[in-house]
Amino acid sequence: MAVPKYQAFLLPVLQFAGGGDERSNRDTIEAMAVRFAMSDQDRAERLPSGRQGELDNRVSWAQTYLKQAGLIEPTRRAHFRITDAGKAVLAKPPAHIDVAFLNQFPAFAVFKSKSTPTSDVASTPTVPSPIEVAPVATQTPEEVIADASRDLRAHLATELLEHVLQCSPAFFERLVVDLLRAMGYGGASTSAGRVTGKSGDGGIDGIITEDKLGLDAVYLQAKRWSGNVGRPTVQEFAGAMQGHKADKGVIITTSEFTADARDYVRTISTRIVLIGGRQLVNFMIDHDVGVRIVETHVVRRIDGDYFEGS
Structure with a gap:
């Protein structure tokens, strides 16, 4: 059958x-x-x-x-x-x-x-x-x-x-840095992004340069959570950024953010981008992080210019 x-x-x-x-x-x-x-x-x-x-x-x-x-x-x-x-x-x-x-x-x-x-x-x-x-x-x-x-x-x-x-927290932190580099942050330098590997630092898990010259840095936090990330976590990260005199940050989670957390980042001067799980995997697909192309379908049409004057 x-x-x-x-x-x-x-x-x-x-x-x-x-x-x-x-x-x-x-x-x-x-x-x-x-x-x-x-x-x-x-x-x-x-x-x-x-x-x-x-x-x-x-x-x-x-x-x-x-x-x-x-x-x-x-x-x-x-x-x-x-x-x-x-x-x-x-x-x-x-x-x-x-x-x-x-x-x-x-x-x-x-x-x-x-x-x-x-x-x-x-x-x-x-x-x-x-x-x-x-x-x-x-x-x-x-x-x-x-x-x-x-x-x-x-x-x-x-x-x-x-x-x-299913990844370990350490692997997820590296994944976040790899994704930001794949998205063009830091240029071609292999040292443009790094995992800090520190604890007790307000949740700063990585730092990546925003440009090829390394004049500006983006601070990263990676949350491999199943529950939603709330405002207190975002506030703590914002405070840690201020301690580093940083004004740009990204929090990436495998879950999502509460409405209160998203409202909070719109009210502060520090620029913090929140990326939830669904947006994360779509960015990974778009930038070929953790995925690979296995098949390509090509659609062809008549080339009218070729037959011009025939």
Whole structure:
């Protein structure tokens, strides 16, 4: 049999998660192959790019969608478990789970609204898989590609944030410096950015020069937190900056900032930029930090100039 489409895996993956405290990605893929009685040939089927197996790819997308709906959650790298919301679904199991079913969960609706151009997620209950997008009457082929690209990016951002959350605090501090350097701060100098490695310094974790000559510096704070960063933390950082006679700083967290914290930075003379987890991973994607290009699609059109005068 052919490898089922990704939506066919949604309910089986959730049921598999419900049967244990923690599941690994690899065990989940194996369980799906057994459940759907796939032959060795089925398991060997690969995407057109040849870079990933169809089964791995579609089970991975099913896991991503269940995570975005809040039905499963990551526990550590390449592992996950069912949530209370997922258990509630299995308590009264539906005949099947598809995107239309997942749209009832607010977190999933927000996820889809960020990864697709439509502003009314509830009105589009059959959003296709990013891998299996099919043209519809209202879409041109270019629009289909753009939609798929947005979904792929949203999927990558989710995976990237999970990886960052598994990093050690020291690694995360280095990541923050690497990102700022990739964004152009400090020029080409390898010494332009450094991790301070100090404690008790108001949370200053790194310093990076703003220009090639090193005339101005940006002070950094890295917070690998799961809870939101509040105003007291930002105030402490601002105080530490004043102790260094610095007027520019950046706080980067894997979570988000409270409204009170964001209001605070707008009222002080010291310039402090707050970067939350979602913005962090999008910057990492834009500047190729922690990611790499594995495939490029080129769209060609007729060169009218070439045929001029023909």
